[in-house]
Amino acid sequence: LRNLEDLVARFFRGDPLALARTISSIENRDPGARWIFERVYPRAGNGIRIGITGPPGAGKSTLVARIALLLRAEGHRVGIIAVDPTSPFTGGALLGDRIRMNELLGEPGIFVRSMATRGSLGGLSDATLEASEAMAAFGLDRILIETVGVGQSELDVAETADTTVVVLVPESGDVVQTMKAGLMEIGDVFAVNKADREGADRLAAEIRSTLDLHRDGGARRAAVVKTIGTDGTGVPELTRAIREHVAEARRSGRFEEHREKLARTRIQRSAESALLRGIHADGALLRFREDLVGRVRRGDLSPYAAGEELSEAIARSLAAHA
Amino acid sequence: LRNLEDLVARFFRGDPLALARTISSIENRDPGARWIFERVYPRAGNGIRIGITGPPGAGKSTLVARIALLLRAEGHRVGIIAVDPTSPFTGGALLGDRIRMNELLGEPGIFVRSMATRGSLGGLSDATLEASEAMAAFGLDRILIETVGVGQSELDVAETADTTVVVLVPESGDVVQTMKAGLMEIGDVFAVNKADREGADRLAAEIRSTLDLHRDGGARRAAVVKTIGTDGTGVPELTRAIREHVAEARRSGRFEEHREKLARTRIQRSAESALLRGIHADGALLRFREDLVGRVRRGDLSPYAAGEELSEAIARSLAAHA
Numbered sequence: 001l002r003n004l005e006d007l008v009a010r011f012f013r014g015d016p017l018a019l020a021r022t023i024s025s026i027e028n029r030d031p032g033a034r035w036i037f038e039r040v041y042p043r044a045g046n047g048i049r050i051g052i053t054g055p056p057g058a059g060k061s062t063l064v065a066r067i068a069l070l071l072r073a074e075g076h077r078v079g080i081i082a083v084d085p086t087s088p089f090t091g092g093a094l095l096g097d098r099i100r101m102n103e104l105l106g107e108p109g110i111f112v113r114s115m116a117t118r119g120s121l122g123g124l125s126d127a128t129l130e131a132s133e134a135m136a137a138f139g140l141d142r143i144l145i146e147t148v149g150v151g152q153s154e155l156d157v158a159e160t161a162d163t164t165v166v167v168l169v170p171e172s173g174d175v176v177q178t179m180k181a182g183l184m185e186i187g188d189v190f191a192v193n194k195a196d197r198e199g200a201d202r203l204a205a206e207i208r209s210t211l212d213l214h215r216d217g218g219a220r221r222a223a224v225v226k227t228i229g230t231d232g233t234g235v236p237e238l239t240r241a242i243r244e245h246v247a248e249a250r251r252s253g254r255f256e257e258h259r260e261k262l263a264r265t266r267i268q269r270s271a272e273s274a275l276l277r278g279i280h281a282d283g284a285l286l287r288f289r290e291d292l293v294g295r296v297r298r299g300d301l302s303p304y305a306a307g308e309e310l311s312e313a314i315a316r317s318l319a320a321h322a
Numbered sequence: 323l324r325n326l327e328d329l330v331a332r333f334f335r336g337d338p339l340a341l342a343r344t345i346s347s348i349e350n351r352d353p354g355a356r357w358i359f360e361r362v363y364p365r366a367g368n369g370i371r372i373g374i375t376g377p378p379g380a381g382k383s384t385l386v387a388r389i390a391l392l393l394r395a396e397g398h399r400v401g402i403i404a405v406d407p408t409s410p411f412t413g414g415a416l417l418g419d420r421i422r423m424n425e426l427l428g429e430p431g432i433f434v435r436s437m438a439t440r441g442s443l444g445g446l447s448d449a450t451l452e453a454s455e456a457m458a459a460f461g462l463d464r465i466l467i468e469t470v471g472v473g474q475s476e477l478d479v480a481e482t483a484d485t486t487v488v489v490l491v492p493e494s495g496d497v498v499q500t501m502k503a504g505l506m507e508i509g510d511v512f513a514v515n516k517a518d519r520e521g522a523d524r525l526a527a528e529i530r531s532t533l534d535l536h537r538d539g540g541a542r543r544a545a546v547v548k549t550i551g552t553d554g555t556g557v558p559e560l561t562r563a564i565r566e567h568v569a570e571a572r573r574s575g576r577f578e579e580h581r582e583k584l585a586r587t588r589i590q591r592s593a594e595s596a597l598l599r600g601i602h603a604d605g606a607l608l609r610f611r612e613d614l615v616g617r618v619r620r621g622d623l624s625p626y627a628a629g630e631e632l633s634e635a636i637a638r639s640l641a642a643h644a
Contacts, residue, residue, distance in 0.1 A: 034626060041467020042621040061405040256619075263625060267611065270629020272594050275636060289589065296585040297578075299364040303585060304356060312596060319641035 005030045006040050011138065016111060019138045023113055023131045037130060040137040047079070047136025048246055053147045053159030054183065058167040061195045063231035063238070064146045070239050071142050072109050079135035079143040080112045081128055091232075102128055111140060125156040129266075156187050160262060162255060163245045165238070167191045168207070170199030175206045184210060187222050188249075189241045195226035195234065220248065279314060288313055326354045330361050333460065338433060341460045345435055355487045358450055362459040369401070369458025370568055373483030375469045376505065380489040381515045384551035385560070386468045392561050393464050394431050401457035401465040402434045403450055405479055433462055447478040451588075454482075480508050482584060484577060485567045487560070490529070491514045492521030497528045507533060509544050510571075511563045517548035517556065542570065601636060610635055 010018035022040065025033040052060050061082065068078045068270045106136045113135075113253075115128055132143045158164045166187035171194075177186070184207075204224050211221050223241035227234035249255040279285045292306040301309075332340035344362065347355040374382050374389075383404065386447045435457075437450055454465045469479045480486045488509035493516075497506070506529075526546050533543050545563035549556035571577040577612045601607045614628040623631075 041624040045621055198578040260615055260619055264614045266625035267614050267632055270626045272598060273634035274369050274630050274633035275597055276594060292589050293582055293585045297582055299367055302363040303361050303588035304592045306589040308596050310589055310593035311596035315640040318637040
């Protein structure tokens with residue numbers, strides 16, 4: 001505990017190593033992580049989370065680096081979280097295309113962190129969210145969260161962001177593919193990257209018309225900005241579109257509404273796991289569950305009927321200890 | 323109830339329309355769905371589930387159609403579930419590239435079904451699994467489950483399969499991208515499709531060497547098969563590789579182990595939702611939760627501490643009603 005107190009003290013004195021250790025402890029689910037997080041959370045209110053997502057190869061890392069440098073130049077302190085799907089093969093993040101992030105390492109006022117996904121459902125968005133809150137509590141006021149690839153887990157991460165930027169490139173396929181991947185719905189701002197390539201104008205026009213087609217009522221259409229990450233073209237316009245989205249969400253109340261919804265979900269899930277934690281400490285309940293597994297496998301009982309039996313056993317056990 | 327009894331009777335007489343209606347009721351979470359599922363589940367033991375996954379544009383639908391025809395020719399009765407990420411924009415499945423499936427519609431002994439994802443976490447794999455169990459209970463003994471795209475939700479669907487086929491094409495990027503997407507780990511069989519294109523041999527070699535590199539001990543390496551879905555080249559070899567994987571998993575006990583694990587997860591999740599269902603019927607608990615949301619938003623309480631308070635309130639309420 002003395003070590004943890006020391007860590008938290010260094011954290012609030014602004015030691016970046018203490019922030020790094022805090023995030024590691026969150027990521028590894030260290031025994032002290034929760035204790036640290038409890039101290040950090042109350043100060044996490046002021047960081048704006050910006051999700052940057054899109055298919056592999058869209059040039060997200062380069063754009064993130066550019067946006068970070070621009071935000072820094074405007075006086076912001078910037079955190080970057082690069083979410084890496086981890087391979088159990090290698091046991092660590094695949095840093096292949098993260099090299100460009102290196103130019104940011106050592107830049108004062110920019111803190112870069114890669115997070116491994118470990119393939120655990122739910123765990124990814126939890127750990128990323130907590131890491132971003134640690135960054136916010138540390139005083140970083142803009143946090144860029146880059147998710148590689150597409151898919152539900154990545155969409156979940158994007159949904160924790162206050163503003164989501166979807167990065168597409170002409171090669172990433174037509175808008176129908178993008179809609180299929182669920183990206184059209186989550187984008188608050190669209191970047192058509194590698195805009196010097198053939199098909200960029202067509203892609204931008206397609207995105208705009210798709211967004212127009214499906215806009216409900218008076219809602220503001222998401223901005224579509226053409227960028228070239230490698231030379232920085234369009235990045236000021238992209239950064240401005242992000243800022244305008246955040247400002248608009250604050251004015252309309254959607255910002256607070258979204259954060260409340262996120263809080264509700266986290267509380268609910270935390271309550272669920274607290275309720276279920278008991279079962280793992282209770283040999284009789286565990287045996288009962290294994291008995292149910294056998295009955296379900298034999299077709300004697302459906303998984304749902306078995307789940308209800310288990311829930312009743314848990315409720316009885318909770319009642320007995322209440 | 324009379325209608326539902328009639329539906330189940332027609333289902334077990336082999337009426338394909340009754341199967342279709344059963345799956346729709348599962349997908350829509352109709353009030354009667356659970357009642358029907360309870361009757362169907364006990365007979366679902368004999369269907370083998372084969373997941374077919376890979377990036378968009380890999381030609382999965384065409385391969386699935388080819389495999390289905392081949393399995394049918396071998397005397398199997400085949401179910402196909404095509405999982406479509408749904409766009410809230412259109413409210414329905416995007417059937418753009420499913421046209422090729424049409425050649426299977428009306429083929430006796432092959433039943434094709436498209437499932438919309440509706441973007442609900444967990445819901446996708448639940449509904450897909452239940453639909454495949456309905457198919458198995460109907461007497462379809464091989465069920466092909468095609469998931470479009472990559473991502474956690476799709477990986478979850480793949481993980482419910484007894485055997486998972488990962489379809490890649492030279493254009494889908496190198497093996498590092500594939501590993502990032504989490505596909506290398508889940509593949510029991512790899513199909514390098516569009517194998518007449520440049521880079522197919524290199525991709526197959528890369529997959530083999532990656533699999534070799536990371537193989538633990540005496541484990542059998544996943545098969546890598548080159549295919550051309552459009553003309554059927556390699557499909558018999560692919561189908562044989564799938565069959566061999568299933569046979570091997572049965573011999574080693576991994577088949578039963580995997581299904582038991584799946585049963586355990588479903589029971590556990592069903593117990594969780596049964597425990598939490600109470601809260602939505604309990605005005606005082608709901609008000610308490612909203613109060614917690616406010617305290618979390620103000621930074622007075624972390625979401626975890628709030629979740630524990632909520633779980634204690636739920637336990638007290640359960641105890642009071644026990």
